[in-house]
Amino acid sequence: MSFWFTVIRQVGRNLRQTWSSQLMTLLTVTLSVLIFSFFYLVYTNMLKWGDRLGDDLSLIVYLEEEPGPELREQLIKKITTFDEVEKISFITRAQAYQRFAEQLGQNQDVLNDLPKDFLPPSIEVIPLKNLRSLNQVKLFSAYLEKLPGTVKVQYGHEWIEKFYYFTKLLSIVMLLSGTLLILTTIFMVAYTIRLTILGRKDELELLKLVGATNNYIRVPFLLEGLLQGILGSTFGIISLYILFNWIKLRFSDPGYLTMFEFSFFPPTVSITIVGISILLCTFGSFSTMQKFLRV
Amino acid sequence: MIEMIKASKVYSEDVEALKDISVSIASGEMFFIIGMSGAGKTTLLKLISSMEAPTSGLIEIAGQPVHLLKGYKLARLRQKIGVAYQDFKLLTDRTAAENIAISMEVSYKKPQIIRKRVKDLLAALDLTDKHNKITGELSRGEQQRVTLARAIANSPAMILVDEPTGNLDAETTEKVIKLLTKCNKSGATVVIATHDDLIYRHTPHRIMELQKGSILSVIRGNGL
Numbered sequence: 001m002s003f004w005f006t007v008i009r010q011v012g013r014n015l016r017q018t019w020s021s022q023l024m025t026l027l028t029v030t031l032s033v034l035i036f037s038f039f040y041l042v043y044t045n046m047l048k049w050g051d052r053l054g055d056d057l058s059l060i061v062y063l064e065e066e067p068g069p070e071l072r073e074q075l076i077k078k079i080t081t082f083d084e085v086e087k088i089s090f091i092t093r094a095q096a097y098q099r100f101a102e103q104l105g106q107n108q109d110v111l112n113d114l115p116k117d118f119l120p121p122s123i124e125v126i127p128l129k130n131l132r133s134l135n136q137v138k139l140f141s142a143y144l145e146k147l148p149g150t151v152k153v154q155y156g157h158e159w160i161e162k163f164y165y166f167t168k169l170l171s172i173v174m175l176l177s178g179t180l181l182i183l184t185t186i187f188m189v190a191y192t193i194r195l196t197i198l199g200r201k202d203e204l205e206l207l208k209l210v211g212a213t214n215n216y217i218r219v220p221f222l223l224e225g226l227l228q229g230i231l232g233s234t235f236g237i238i239s240l241y242i243l244f245n246w247i248k249l250r251f252s253d254p255g256y257l258t259m260f261e262f263s264f265f266p267p268t269v270s271i272t273i274v275g276i277s278i279l280l281c282t283f284g285s286f287s288t289m290q291k292f293l294r295v
Numbered sequence: 296m297i298e299m300i301k302a303s304k305v306y307s308e309d310v311e312a313l314k315d316i317s318v319s320i321a322s323g324e325m326f327f328i329i330g331m332s333g334a335g336k337t338t339l340l341k342l343i344s345s346m347e348a349p350t351s352g353l354i355e356i357a358g359q360p361v362h363l364l365k366g367y368k369l370a371r372l373r374q375k376i377g378v379a380y381q382d383f384k385l386l387t388d389r390t391a392a393e394n395i396a397i398s399m400e401v402s403y404k405k406p407q408i409i410r411k412r413v414k415d416l417l418a419a420l421d422l423t424d425k426h427n428k429i430t431g432e433l434s435r436g437e438q439q440r441v442t443l444a445r446a447i448a449n450s451p452a453m454i455l456v457d458e459p460t461g462n463l464d465a466e467t468t469e470k471v472i473k474l475l476t477k478c479n480k481s482g483a484t485v486v487i488a489t490h491d492d493l494i495y496r497h498t499p500h501r502i503m504e505l506q507k508g509s510i511l512s513v514i515r516g517n518g519l
Contacts (some may be wrong), residue, residue: 209384210445211372
């Protein structure tokens with residue numbers, strides 16, 4: 001009789017004997033993976049959306065005077081000292097007037113009576129398109145406001161700020177659900193394996209006495225944890241995919257999700273989540289064996 | 296095969312189960328341990344089978360100190376020792392056949408070999424009709440025979456039997472002794488702990504008598 005044949009038979013026997021607790025564990029692992037991956041999916045989509053928002057986001061620093069070449073260098077230095085930025089452009093009074101006139105289009109006649117230098121010179125700062133930089137927009141604005149010669153700093157809309165608070169909240173929820181995933185998978189699997197070990201105490205004692213090796217006794221329990229991880233995480237990801245498609249189908253009217261363009265994880269992310277869950281479950285089973293199955 | 300030098304086992308200050316036991320049992324020998332209840336027979340078997348470690352002294356099997364063996368080496372040694380425990384240690388929710396097969400499964404014997412061996416042993420012990428019977432539903436005598444069958448199933452080099460005939464009638468006792476003798480003749484060292492003088496009365500083999508944990512005598516049976 002080969003080692004693996006015996007081991008698989010033992011696993012089958014364990015599963016039959018403790019099927020109700022095994023089912024509960026499977027359900028818990030599936031739910032934990034589903035909850036975590038759901039928040040992670042929302043979070044990653046929000047990040048993508050944030051990147052698109054970033055395209056329109058720029059800070060405009062209005063200055064008292066048009067800066068000379070040396071002052072420009074100093075201002076660039078000051079700005080980049082605070083944070084890396086994508087682009088810094090200096091807008092002269094004339095350029096500002098020109099832009100304004102273009103924006104007015106056919107109505108630019110209204111400017112005829114005004115002097116061509118009535119608009120203040122400014123610096124246009126485009127932050128890097130990543131969440132860290134975008135989250136710092138407020139701090140960045142406060143910093144720019146303190147630069148000598150600054151009159152006012154204008155940036156984006158208030159709701160952009162709110163959006164980033166929302167992503168921050170999402171990242172906290174994601175961290176919490178990640179912790180939940182880790183705790184439930186490890187503890188539930190460990191608890192179920194412990195139940196199996198206790199339920200088969202007599203048999204395990206006998207196996208030791210008739211000369212069963214450590215691997216013969218332990219590998220089935222390790223496989224049980226592995227199986228819980230594979231099935232639980234796969235079911236979790238599949239459930240999320242079904243839920244994702246259902247939501248997409250239900251809310252596909254213009255104005256809802258079409259605005260966000262939600263997309264599912266790439267296969268690598270799904271595989272990583274499954275892999276990590278398998279590792280956690282196997283670790284749960286291993287830790288119980290170390291504690292309760294000293295051969 | 297078995298070397299015991301000044302082996303002692305103390306469970307607590309008041310309970311000294313074995314005191315300075317020194318005995319050598321040769322490979323292929325049949326050896327009887329006799330004595331009253333509480334003389335230390337079962338403890339001695341537990342020390343030999345490495346179920347328990349001696350408090351002091353040395354116990355060697357085939358030159359290996361058993362109480363120092365661990366992991367794979369200990370498992371391999373236990374595969375070569377068949378033990379029929381007084382408390383049977385049967386899995387009462389499994390069939391007689393499954394219980395007997397366990398000792399062969401751990402050494403990865405082929406399923407067809409296991410099936411044949413289980414059948415032969417059940418036939419030799421008059422248990423053919425109990426093949427698929429749950430051991431929890433068997434009588435004490437039948438359970439005892441299943442335990443014995445499990446002990447010898449893997450053709451071990453050493454068989455330790457604790458009170459093998461305690462629950463058996465005379466006819467079945469004879470069958471059990473016949474089976475153990477057969478194992479001994481095919482080369483296994485057989486150690487039998489008993490207080491049933493019917494078993495050892497006419498034996499030509501050595502008999503060690505224990506009393507309160509000490510050796511009272513080691514004599515050779517008259518073989519009549």
